[in-house]
Amino acid sequence: MPQRPPQGGSAINITSPIEPEIIEKLTAGTKVLISGVVYTARDAAHQRLIQALEKGERLPFDLKGQTLYYMGPSPAPPGRLIGAAGPTTSRRLDAYTPRLLAAGIRAMIGKGNRPPEVREAIKQHKAVYFVTIGGAGALLSMSVRKAKVIAYDDLGAEAIWQLEVKDFPAIVANDIHGGDLFEQEKAKYQRGKK
Amino acid sequence: MKEIKASAITQAVARLCQEANFVLGEDVLAALKKALKTEESPLGKEVLSRLIENAGIAQKEQLPLCQDCGTAVVFLEIGQDVHIIGDLYAAVEEGVRRGYAQGYLRKSIVNKPFSARINTKDNTPPVTHVEIVPGERLKITVMPKGAGAENITKLAMLKPGDGKQGIIDLVVKTVDEGGGSSCPPLIIGLGIGGTAEKAMLLAKKALLRKVAEPNPDAETAGLEKEVLNRVNALGIGPLGFGGRTTALAVHAEVMPTHIASLPVAVNLQCHSARHKEAVL
Numbered sequence: 010m011p012q013r014p015p016q017g018g019s020a021i022n023i024t025s026p027i028e029p030e031i032i033e034k035l036t037a038g039t040k041v042l043i044s045g046v047v048y049t050a051r052d053a054a055h056q057r058l059i060q061a062l063e064k065g066e067r068l069p070f071d072l073k074g075q076t077l078y079y080m081g082p083s084p085a086p087p088g089r090l091i092g093a094a095g096p097t098t099s100r101r102l103d104a105y106t107p108r109l110l111a112a113g114i115r116a117m118i119g120k121g122n123r124p125p126e127v128r129e130a131i132k133q134h135k136a137v138y139f140v141t142i143g144g145a146g147a148l149l150s151m152s153v154r155k156a157k158v159i160a161y162d163d164l165g166a167e168a169i170w171q172l173e174v175k176d177f178p179a180i181v182a183n184d185i186h187g188g189d190l191f192e193q194e195k196a197k198y199q200r201g202k203k
Numbered sequence: 204m205k206e207i208k209a210s211a212i213t214q215a216v217a218r219l220c221q222e223a224n225f226v227l228g229e230d231v232l233a234a235l236k237k238a239l240k241t242e243e244s245p246l247g248k249e250v251l252s253r254l255i256e257n258a259g260i261a262q263k264e265q266l267p268l269c270q271d272c273g274t275a276v277v278f279l280e281i282g283q284d285v286h287i288i289g290d291l292y293a294a295v296e297e298g299v300r301r302g303y304a305q306g307y308l309r310k311s312i313v314n315k316p317f318s319a320r321i322n323t324k325d326n327t328p329p330v331t332h333v334e335i336v337p338g339e340r341l342k343i344t345v346m347p348k349g350a351g352a353e354n355i356t357k358l359a360m361l362k363p364g365d366g367k368q369g370i371i372d373l374v375v376k377t378v379d380e381g382g383g384s385s386c387p388p389l390i391i392g393l394g395i396g397g398t399a400e401k402a403m404l405l406a407k408k409a410l411l412r413k414v415a416e417p418n419p420d421a422e423t424a425g426l427e428k429e430v431l432n433r434v435n436a437l438g439i440g441p442l443g444f445g446g447r448t449t450a451l452a453v454h455a456e457v458m459p460t461h462i463a464s465l466p467v468a469v470n471l472q473c474h475s476a477r478h479k480e481a482v483l
Contacts, residue, residue, distance in 0.1 A: 038246075053320070083270045083309035092307055093261075093270035098351050098384045120351070121384030121443060142253050143351065143386040143442050144475040146270040147261035165322045166270075166309050178253075180246070180444065191383060194445025198244055199438030 020178065025076040027116050032137050035181045037188030041139065042176040047076040047118065051097055053167040054160075055105040062112055069160030069169055072113040079119035081166035082156075083146070090156045091172075093146025096120040099138070103127050110134040118179055122191040131183050139179035140190065152177040205282070205339040207483050209289025212343065215481045216298025219345035220275060221306035223479040224267045227258040230414040231451075231476045238388060238441075238448040247446025251388075254441075254474055265306075269475045272308035273347030275299040275329035278408070284339035292331060300325045302345075311350070332404065344411060344480040352389065352473040355381035358403055361465040370395065370467050371430055377469045378434050378450065383443020386473035390414060391434065393427075393455035394468035401458065406470035409454035411478055418455055427453040441474075 023031055025045035035041070048070060050058065061068050079099055083092030099119030106117070107130035115136045120143035123131070131138055141149060155173035162168050182190040232255065239251040261268040277295050281287075287294075303310055303326040312327065313320040357377045361369045374391060381387075394405030417424035430453045440446025451474070460466060 081270060081309065081311075083267045083272055084307040086265070086307040089266075092309065093267040093272075095270050097271070098354070100384055120386070122382050140383070140442070140444075142250060142257070143383070144269045144349075144473055145253050145257040147264060147266040147268060148253060148257040150266060151260065165324060166311060167322075191443050191445075194244065194246060194440065195438040195443070197438065198247075198440055198445050198447060200436040 022176070025116065026074040027076065027137070029135060032115060032135060033185060035137050036184050036186065037181050037190045037193055039181040041179050041181065043139070043179055044175050044177070045173065047078040047172050047174060049078045049080045049082070049170040049172065051079060051081045051167045052101055053164045054169050055102050055109070057161055059105050059108055062108065070171070072109065074113060074115050076116040076118065077109070077114055078172065079117065082150070082170070085156070091150055091153050094150040094153055095146035096141050096143055099123060106130060110136050122189070123183055128183050128187060128189065132185055132187055135185045137181060137185070138183040140182040141177070141179045149177070204284050204286055206286050206288055207341055209287060209291065209294035211483055212287070212291065212294040212341070213298040213301065215343050215483060216277065216295050216345060217302035217305060219343065219479045219481055220299055220302025220308065220347065223345050223347050223477040224272050224306060224308050225265050226262050226479070227268055228414070228476065228478070231474070232258055234414045234451040235388070235474065238451060242441070242446050242448050244440050244444065244446030246444035247440040247448060250441035250444055251448070267308055268477065269349060270309055271311060271349040271351065272303065272326070273349050273477070274312065275303070275326060276346040276348045276407070277329045277331045278344040278346070278411070279331065279333045280336045280342040281333060282338035282340045283335050285341050295329060295331050296327050299327050299329045341483040342480060343483065344478055346411065346478040349386070349473050349475060352381070352385040352471040355385040355471050357469045358399060359467050360399065361467055363463065363465050365465060367426060369465070370426070371433055373467055374430050374469050375433050375437065377471070378439070379437055381471060382439055385471050386442065386475065387439055387450065388441055388448045388474050389450045390472040390476050391430065391450050391453045392470040392472060393430070393453060394470070395455060395466070396458040396460040397466060399466055402466035402468040403470065405456040405458065406468035409456045410470060410472045410476065412454045414476065415452040420457070423455050423457050427455050
């Protein structure tokens with residue numbers, strides 16, 4: 010499968026799960042290429058993870074230090090590991106995020122901005138929120154090297170997948186210092202009064 | 204009178220569902236390439252070039268452009284001299300079922316939306332809009348509509364005195380609230396006039412127009428331009444990463460309305476602006 014180097018400036022290579030020392034160095038706007046293991050979770054999977062946490066049930070994977078990718082792929086055509094695999098809107102998951110960060114999640118990949126309470130939780134738990142290229146599902150699927158459903162198969166597109174990715178392109182959107190990519194970049198290009 | 208078999212409709216819908224998900228329209232691609240030339244933000248430029256690259260990969264590999272293969276919105280223009288042999292709605296639904304299965308497209312439709320939310324597993328039912336037109340042809344348009352942009356949609360029943368400024372403010376506020384979540388650069392569908400439901404349908408149908416083709420009415424075309432300039436002054440940029448290209452185009456459709464009303468619908472289309480049509 011093709012390797013696609015980033016354009017317009019260099020990106021730093023990081024490995025997931027991401028070491029705390031690395032997370033501390035990441036600042037909003039930094040481009041990264043992520044390699045390693047990430048777990049997918051959308052709305053329904055988030056609900057089930059939270060329910061399991063509330064009831065003290067066993068979780069489908071150990072959340073400590075892990076990276077969540079807000080994604081529900083299209084089915085794998087014959088000869089492929091996975092179909093299109095781009096991010097879904099993060100804001101629908103905001104209500105669950107502080108709880109999952111408290112339970113050990115340290116990185117999230119999605120699209121779109123996060124509200125103040127999530128950004129605060131990211132600071133508090135020394136975590137990171139990345140955004141990747143929304144709507145580039147075909148391109149992003151090229152970074153997937155291994156893929157398997159590990160939980161909630163009955164949810165179809167919303168099952169939890171364990172993915173092994175290689176050079177998955179992303180940008181730091183929220184860091185441990187309270188930085189926010191969206192506010193930062195919008196301010197540069199905004200014209201006149203709103 | 205022309206006779207069209209329901210099975211022919213099924214076949215056409217199945218093919219269009221796949222084509223629309225694999226092949227980005229030439230007009231959308233051209234608009235992205237044009238934006239790449241004018242965009243000032245380095246991250247914005249990078250997004251645009253990745254989206255163009257994505258379209259190439261999707262077409263070559265027959266992979267969906269986006270994993271959200273959408274709600275299948277189907278527009279039918281049926282000539283009044285056409286006789287359909289078989290069940291029209293069932294034929295369209297079967298076409299969606301087959302298209303999404305054969306194309307390995309994601310099935311994203313759930314039953315019982317406010318409670319159990321059980322996936323129907325075949326992306327049915329579609330949302331089908333039928334219009335009777337003169338003549339003896341059947342035009343089918345399939346628009347796989349992703350939820351990211353659809354979720355940002357707004358309907359406002361403005362006061363007649365709110366006028367043009369009211370419309371501009373509504374669109375700017377809607378796009379600003381959507382930020383990067385609606386997957387800009389957007390195509391903004393605007394439906395003005397009629398009643399609440401008619402305004403929304405106008406907004407959605409406006410999205411089918413060739414990207415950036417202005418409304419034939421000069422005043423409406425002027426409004427489209429003004430709204431576009433205002434939206435692109437927000438600084439949101441491609442995917443919210445900053446820049447000048449928050450929208451590629453504004454398409455407005457207008458119809459008469461009640462003396463007491465000014466219905467305005469804003470239906471957003473993400474950059475993965477997918478629709479394909481066929482005529483039987």
